[in-house]
């Protein structure tokens with residue numbers, strides 16, 4: 269009898285399914301056929317009627333669902349460690365100066381995306397939800413470069429086009445008055461894409477890539493944030509999300525300044541603003557949700573949104589602490605993300621998990637309400653699956669689900685001695701115990717290397733591309749430094765306002 273198509277047996281591993289019944293076996297098999305889990309349990313391999321194309325001996329290994337990075341911006345992959353500590357608005361100015369001569373060729377976008385994908389695969393991340401922005405404007409070439417990189421790397425990816433389309437100073441409170449006339453006029457003239465242009469690019473993304481690679485690649489929509497797009501584009505994106513059942517990426521109330529902006533520009537909270545426009549729904553993944561109040565939480569819960577929590581990024585930018593306990597108590601599903609490489613400086617979801625588990629102990633002395641390892645693991649897996657509209661097929665090891673797994677060595681410092689597996693996954697592991705990563709039944713990382721890519725050559729090419737772009741980077745840095753005093757005045761003015769809440773320690 270011939271082996272099943274691309275069949276793989278993981279034999280005799282410690283299996284943590286994170287499924288509905290939270291099955292865990294110290295010695296069990298996982299049968300994979302055609303990219304999906306065909307059987308799992310103590311005798312699954314022996315009972316299987318067909319031979320296997322490949323068998324992995326699981327003794328000493330933990331098999332668990334691959335981690336899902338629920339929020340990420342791959343275009344930041346070039347900027348690991350590049351910026352000092354800045355609040356979001358100053359950080360964004362330096363990341364993408366609005367008047368700087370920028371532009372990324374297709375090859376750069378490809379290599380940049382690939383570098384991040386490889387780092388994730390090495391640490392057992394099997395899926396990423398990428399809110400990819402394009403500088404200065406999105407194009408078919410830049411979209412295809414990002415998607416092709418994910419296709420080639422072997423990771424599962426759901427990707428949006430994050431493209432603000434209003435004038436820079438209109439995204440913020442006070443900035444229009446703070447800027448000199450000449451700077452305002454220059455911002456008016458900066459390239460922006462129309463609703464029709466951007467929706468046409470979404471048409472391309474969906475037609476060419478949604479469902480590609482046997483369903484491994486998918487499209488999402490993104491407005492970046494409600495204050496960064498025109499109302500007609502926002503409406504177009506909401507309609508697109510509903511028509512194709514696509515996740516909708518939206519950053520809401522990441523900073524205190526955005527709380528002030530909502531009041532100044534719309535006379536209400538930005539959550540309420542999106543709700544009143546009729547766009548708040550269960551497809552929305554609300555990113556950050558830090559400066560939200562109780563009424564906002566009730567709206568998010570009623571609309572069945574998912575919230576993406578990015579605690580390392582929030583600390584890096586001094587954004588504040590998300591009211592995790594209140595969101596959980598309201599029944600809002602939570603997923604975890606690294607956010608981008610210049611706000612986490614690594615794409616290490618294990619650090620994100622540990623930070624999430626620790627940070628919210630500061631919210632209440634009632635230790636019974638502190639995040640537990642099981643819920644952090646659920647946020648890392650099923651939470652991300654929900655945000656990607658993949659609840660039925662991702663985030664757990666169960667028959668019929670996509671075979672996306674991480675295999676971890678239990679004979680490492682993280683798990684020796686082994687006292688409590690879940691707690692040690694959250695509090696001890698840093699990704700270094702990952703021995704293999706499997707996506708859609710394919711082993712994409714093993715024996716210390718990503719199988720589909722020559723990583724050494726890729727890193728060398730990355731260094732060359734960075735060196736070639738040095739003049740452009742220096743010019744962008746000068747542009748950001750010139751504008752920074754106006755942005756600083758804006759940030760400090762917003763920080764001094766009373767918004768009826770505090771999400772900082774002070």
Ligand SMILES: [Zn+2]
Pocket residue numbers: 339340341399519555607608
């Ligand atoms: Zn983000």
